[in-house]
Amino acid sequence: MAHFTTVAERFTAIYYSTFDRNRSELFPLYRDRSMLTWENTQHLGARAIIEKLSNLPFTTVQHKITTQDAQPSSESINSIIVLVTGLLVVDGSENPLQFSQVFHLIPEGESFWVFNDVFRLNYG
Amino acid sequence: MAHFTTVAERFTAIYYSTFDRNRSELFPLYRDRSMLTWENTQHLGARAIIEKLSNLPFTTVQHKITTQDAQPSSESINSIIVLVTGLLVVDGSENPLQFSQVFHLIPEGESFWVFNDVFRLNYG
Numbered sequence: 001m002a003h004f005t006t007v008a009e010r011f012t013a014i015y016y017s018t019f020d021r022n023r024s025e026l027f028p029l030y031r032d033r034s035m036l037t038w039e040n041t042q043h044l045g046a047r048a049i050i051e052k053l054s055n056l057p058f059t060t061v062q063h064k065i066t067t068q069d070a071q072p073s074s075e076s077i078n079s080i081i082v083l084v085t086g087l088l089v090v091d092g093s094e095n096p097l098q099f100s101q102v103f104h105l106i107p108e109g110e111s112f113w114v115f116n117d118v119f120r121l122n123y124g
Numbered sequence: 125m126a127h128f129t130t131v132a133e134r135f136t137a138i139y140y141s142t143f144d145r146n147r148s149e150l151f152p153l154y155r156d157r158s159m160l161t162w163e164n165t166q167h168l169g170a171r172a173i174i175e176k177l178s179n180l181p182f183t184t185v186q187h188k189i190t191t192q193d194a195q196p197s198s199e200s201i202n203s204i205i206v207l208v209t210g211l212l213v214v215d216g217s218e219n220p221l222q223f224s225q226v227f228h229l230i231p232e233g234e235s236f237w238v239f240n241d242v243f244r245l246n247y248g
Contacts, residue, residue, distance in 0.1 A: 009226075023161065033199065035195045035196075037193045037195060038128075066246075066247070069161045069242045071159045071161060071228075072159075073239070075157065081228055081240050083161075083207075083226045083242040085224055085244050085246050092215065098222070098246055100207065100224035100244075100246065102226045104195075104197055104205055116195045116197055116205050116206070120209050120224075121245045122206060122209050122224065123247050
């Protein structure tokens with residue numbers, strides 16, 4: 001499964017660095033059929049997803065990945081499921097928030113787009 | 125997405141109650157192609173997965189679900205991705221462990237089996 005792991009690591013590196021720099025630049029990673037569940041809200045399609053992400057109530061944010069695990073999700077296409085756990089530093093807070101996020105990546109040419117995206121904060 | 129949510133809730137209720145009672149009884153939920161990532165180890169196929177789960181180093185365990193979110197994972201079959209976050213009470217410990225787990229459920233007849241299963245403890 002090395003290939004899937006490599007793809008997943010490249011994806012999350014790009015995804016979170018983009019997220020932390022300028023969330024609106026994530027637009028090309030989603031499609032009209034993409035789904036985002038962010039805490040208790042659901043969003044369908046790249047436009048709605050980017051609107052949601054852009055309007056999250058913080059100015060600066062930094063993702064620190066603790067673990068990431070990938071598996072192939074299909075026997076017919078090279079799609080990949082990635083589970084990420086980590087810490088979210090919001091507006092420079094000294095108390096980072098724990099999060100879990102799963103991505104379902106669909107291959108398209110040489111790259112991948114996000115079909116499923118579920119984000120949850122983990123409260124103790 | 126109500127249908128997916130209902131399926132996911134039924135699945136996790138059965139899965140965790142079975143896990144907490146007798147882990148070997150989870151066997152019918154996996155197939156030869158099923159994958160489990162449990163912390164840093166990977167296991168392929170129902171037999172290997174049940175062997176791993178059965179040999180986990182605790183006697184009693186209780187899962188307490190905090191959140192669960194489901195999305196359809198395909199446009200051609202009724203497969204479902206479920207992200208669960210919750211607490212794991214091991215051997216009656218007063219300090220439950222936080223966990224995140226993602227399941228990828230594949231329909232077969234009237235039921236579903238687990239193609240992908242990724243489990244991670246979340247350390248603060």
